[in-house]
Amino acid sequence: MTFRQKLRIATFSTAIMAFAATGGSALAQKKYDTGASDTEIKIGNIMPYSGPASSYGIIGKTEAAYFQMINEQGGINGRKVNFISYDDAYSPPKAVEHTRKLVESDEVLVVFNPLGTPSNTAIQKYLNAKKVPQLFVATGAAKWNDPTHFPWTMGWQPNYQDEARIYAKYLLKEKPDAKVAVLYQNDDFGKDYVKGFKEGLGDKAKSMIVIEESYEISEPTIDSHIVKIKASGADTLMDFTTPKFAAQTIKKNGELNWKPLHIVTNVSISVGAVMKPAGFEHGQGVLSAAYLKDGADPQWNDDPGMKKWIAFVDKYMAGSNKADSGLVFGYGVAQTLHKVLEMAGDNLTRENVMKQAASLKDFQTDVALPGITLNTSATDFAPFQQVRMMRFKGEKWELFGDIISSDGGH
Amino acid sequence: MSTIQESAAETQAATVDAPPKKAMGLGRTASWVMLIAFLILPLLVKNFVIFQVTMVLIYGIAVLALNILTGGSGQFSLGQSAFYAIGAYAAAILIEHGGVNYALTLPAAGIICFIVGFLFGFPALRLSGIYLALATYAFAVAMPQLLKLGVIEHWTGGVQGLVVTKPDAPFGLPMSQDMWLYYFTLAVSIAIYLASVNLLKSRSGRAMMAIRDNEIAASAMGVDLSIYKTLAFGVSAGITGVAGALGAIAVQFVAPDSYTFTLAIALFLGMVVGGVGWLPGSLAGAAFIVFVPNIAEGISKGLSGAFFGVLLFAVIYLVPHGARQAAIYAETLFNKLRRS
């Protein structure tokens, strides 16, 4: 036995003794799973940098830039973050391939913020079987909050169904005799909203909804749907669409001089990338709900959180368009992971990361609206559950009403 | 457009320059080397590489199917992703709703796709070249929407798709799921490859190639155009369906987003890169569509699409006739070395 080996065994036994002495207390002793060490934490990520959903690629770039910033500031508890991101082109088979590469070849600690409902569904079973955290997925489907069946999967943003329930509640209160038209994108995103909305209206869904119209993302314009909806005699438009189509709808409504009570989803509320292209004059009075601040909205110029965000964008994402909501989203979700890893301290096992992720208490990211915080527990894997309603006026959104918690909507 | 051959080629249908018949297969030595390499590969690499190579084999089968259609009978299809999707959904639904053994879903998927392809072949009879391409393209574009259809949502899972259970190795073999699925896929690929080579060598295959080279002449020689053209469509669709079924089992998930027009484009690129009409090239083409996007994004995240395009240009400049051309170079070189 060489001296070295002796030393190693000695250290090992001390470690065990120390472990026994502290009763396995997490923070006292350094513990690592694959993907973490004294110097490094490996984070895996999947993003559609190419293909039809390439507009979301900016989220991955923002996250990479965020961790670059953290590394330059000394890392997380002294460890550098190694952020490995792959392009799945929004194709589930490619997402599976890359996830397996991240887990089996790159040996990451967690798979963080993979984007898209189909891609996440494709990798969920694999990651849960491997007991690798699938943390803060970038999709608003309701199914990510299911700790009993999928204890290794956690969402982040408010889910689409809950958001739609909030709109339903608002309508029932403010305009119970509304004649509602529903326009939705024919995919998981649009259908989740429709489901939540109908559940929110309950028995009144049948009598209130006068027309349901879907469109495919491959359609260049949805003008003809708007024409049809307007002809239905509806006075309220639930617009469950992605940014480009929301902008088209707002603009077309303006051109048609049709002024229904118009609600858009919170993915399509960017002032710079939806409301401005649609024309501010057409967007007056449009309603929505938000949980994050808007990077291009001047009302946040003096907000301390957004000042940090602006400094970050100027230094690490120079030249990018602040109106792109992906920059805010990516920053917020990366900051949440940062917080979780900080909380995990020196106990960087996958189990502990998951445990810490499930013990967020009133965590406020720089980019969330004032008063809206992240909360999780062992039985609640939905971090963001609060939104505020808002109305578009002039060239910005005006918040109104209280913070609405969406978890009670079931 | 500067040579006389070109204008001859323009007369019609010769979308494919005819490879000599001998070149359809692979030399004996090369075949054995390939086979042994494929057999021992899983023992040397990590599970995820096994998975990647399984995907290469699966796409290889799909590219081969397109090759039979285009290289074999001269018909051009941009709709292969639709048949791949039907095969995948057939397998997924049979396994998850019907409780059918995964191995039995392959022939089922193959037969279903053969029938759909055969029926599709009828309108295709009237169309040629670009018009046929549009008809198949329409099918590929429509497929994801058909899969989302509310009426069949109970079976297909609608926009959410279906999660498929991955099979364990049978008979208690000490093998990981990935390794077992790899060998299973390898066996299926070899069987399909051998059957395809024999098909093209057979009477039917010669009839198809006669149609490819000159439709009118073939018809004058007594080849029944409608039977062989629809047959080529059916066989191609059936094989693609088997590939789709294997893909569903390997990926453990089917959803409309997996089978968009992008997949049809990828399979088409696989065929061109592999060499149109050269069946072993299908494997090289499949390797291209699995690995080159990874290389491209390794160079740059923001410009992954651009680098993919550049790499693709590089390949078609170097070997405009695909991997077949590279193989011919290699063979001549090899023979020269042996003689000297």
Add this chain to the structure above:
Amino acid sequence: MELFINQVLAGIATGAIYACMALAIVMIFQAIDHLNFAQGEMAMFSTFIAWQLMQWGIPYWWAFLLTLIISFVAGIVIERVLFKPLAKAPVLTNVAGFIALFAIVNSVAGLIWDFTIKQFPTPFGSSPFLGSQLISTHQVGMIGVTLGLLIALFLFFRFTRIGLAMRAAAAMPESARLVGINTSWMVALGWGMASAIGAIAGILIAPVVFLEPNMMLGVLLYGFAAAVLGGLTSPLGAVLGGFLVGVFENLVGTYIPGVGNELKLPIALALIVIVLVVKPNGLMGHTVVKRV
């Protein structure tokens, strides 16, 4: 009845978009005898150039003109640099080249101008046309420009020396060479013109669908369908095809009960295939005589 008229009008308005794109597709088909998958992306890139010029303060019409010139030159350069070396390669290899070009243009545009949607100005305004709220002045302007372009193309191919030479080069390259036409440059010229027409299409379409790197994906899909429906050799057929596809699609979505709305594109495409089965060369296409 009112709904019917509304949907037809809305269909014509959308059809104008398809018609514009279909014209560019027919143009390139005339010159090189196959479809260019990168056509839509090239048009998108041209539109971004126009947008960028306007951002730099150049007035609309100057930006428009400059963009046309830049696109025309770029089309010729792309042909000379990228596709001339492939002239002797198999047709399918050329198609793979178009796909490569598609990937490059889309990705580069995304990197330079990012993926947020951008507003694009229109010279025609976007108020209701003649009191009808269904069709805006921009859409009428778009239809007008499309028809004007159609007439210009018709005159060009029928009456100018160079137009005749291009047709000859595409139809019978061998004979064309014998009478002294430089067929190789005719192809390049075709690329340039197709690229310029694509730029016009992009500039007209962008105010409606918003400018972003993926704006042409859907348009190209419908444009192909329209061009093929009309018969790839006829500009008039392409424009007609565009309007027909637009109207077709809307009527299917409105009047076929149950699945009509969900499946309006598949049904419209199926109808096109049926038309093609009856008329295999499209509505206005010429029959190609086959030689043995």
